[in-house]
Amino acid sequence: MRIDLNLATTFLAIWRHRNVSRAAHALNLSQSAVSGGLARLREQLADPLFVRTRSGMEPTPRAAQIAPILETAVAQMHQAMIPAGRFEPRSMDRTIPVGMSDDYMLACGPALLRRVAAQAPNASIIFRQCNSQTAEAMLEAGEIEIAMVAAPQLKSRTMLHEAIGSSDYLCLADATAIDAPFPLGLDAYVALPHVLVSYSGRSGIVDQVLQSLGRKRKIMAALTQFAALPTFLTGAQAICTLPSHAAIALARTSGLRTCAPPMDMGRYDVRLVWRSDKHADAAHQWLRKSMTEAWNASPAC
Numbered sequence: 001m002r003i004d005l006n007l008a009t010t011f012l013a014i015w016r017h018r019n020v021s022r023a024a025h026a027l028n029l030s031q032s033a034v035s036g037g038l039a040r041l042r043e044q045l046a047d048p049l050f051v052r053t054r055s056g057m058e059p060t061p062r063a064a065q066i067a068p069i070l071e072t073a074v075a076q077m078h079q080a081m082i083p084a085g086r087f088e089p090r091s092m093d094r095t096i097p098v099g100m101s102d103d104y105m106l107a108c109g110p111a112l113l114r115r116v117a118a119q120a121p122n123a124s125i126i127f128r129q130c131n132s133q134t135a136e137a138m139l140e141a142g143e144i145e146i147a148m149v150a151a152p153q154l155k156s157r158t159m160l161h162e163a164i165g166s167s168d169y170l171c172l173a174d175a176t177a178i179d180a181p182f183p184l185g186l187d188a189y190v191a192l193p194h195v196l197v198s199y200s201g202r203s204g205i206v207d208q209v210l211q212s213l214g215r216k217r218k219i220m221a222a223l224t225q226f227a228a229l230p231t232f233l234t235g236a237q238a239i240c241t242l243p244s245h246a247a248i249a250l251a252r253t254s255g256l257r258t259c260a261p262p263m264d265m266g267r268y269d270v271r272l273v274w275r276s277d278k279h280a281d282a283a284h285q286w287l288r289k290s291m292t293e294a295w296n297a298s299p300a301c
């Protein structure tokens with residue numbers, strides 16, 4: 001049987017975008033050409049591969065089985081076709097979309113930019129807001145090339161990830177406005193109004209830990225981003241418990257103070273996540289190395 005390798009790129013585009021029109025746009029082909037390619041794939045593999053639903057083209061179990069195999073194969077072919085020679089970051093002349101939540105932007109975004117400016121002066125970084133729940137979809141859609149998240153929630157076997165460090169938690173407050181000695185004891189901590197930063201906007205790990213201790217806090221405001229915290233905390237009888245790297249970064253520029261929370265909240269891994277078809281790409285390997293170095297070099301990490 002004669003195999004058309006172009007069908008592999010058609011399959012992967014539909015896999016990533018879950019939409020024939022968006023896949024066609026990504027491949028710079030007409031929608032009819034991509035639809036025709038999908039029809040040939042269905043006939044060749046004797047499987048529908050993608051089923052139309054309200055949320056898009058959902059892959060069948062057969063499609064989910066072959067996707068990681070094709071991702072790896074196409075990545076290897078791409079790497080094999082790159083001209084021989086060592087990758088030079090100074091040759092990069094493009095924009096790199098990177099996904100992370102704003103706590104990571106605050107902590108190591110500037111360090112990453114300094115590295116890119118020094119090593120690849122013609123490249124630029126776009127920081128796009130993402131988190132452990134949205135990173136996979138953004139990677140598959142090509143909206144970002146790599147994500148920095150905690151505890152990524154991954155369903156696809158085409159995603160790779162590795163831990164580059166870890167973080168824990170600190171409290172952040174205006175010590176001059178709080179009528180309690182720093183660092184705070186548990187009673188003073190739960191007595192203060194709290195500002196919550198959470199993707200859900202409802203609860204967080206602090207509430208889980210306090211519940212295990214039979215205690216509860218009062219949340220006076222809920223935010224979805226860390227950057228606005230100084231405005232809410234300065235001059236206020238309030239406190240926020242947040243990742244230590246973000247707390248340190250905000251304290252350095254706001255005059256707010258940090259202290260350890262009055263209960264053990266543990267540590268968690270900080271991870272990079274990327275698509276497997278990017279794994280062998282020399283430019284992507286440099287990007288991963290740069291992000292790892294930026295995290296480890298940041299004063300807030």
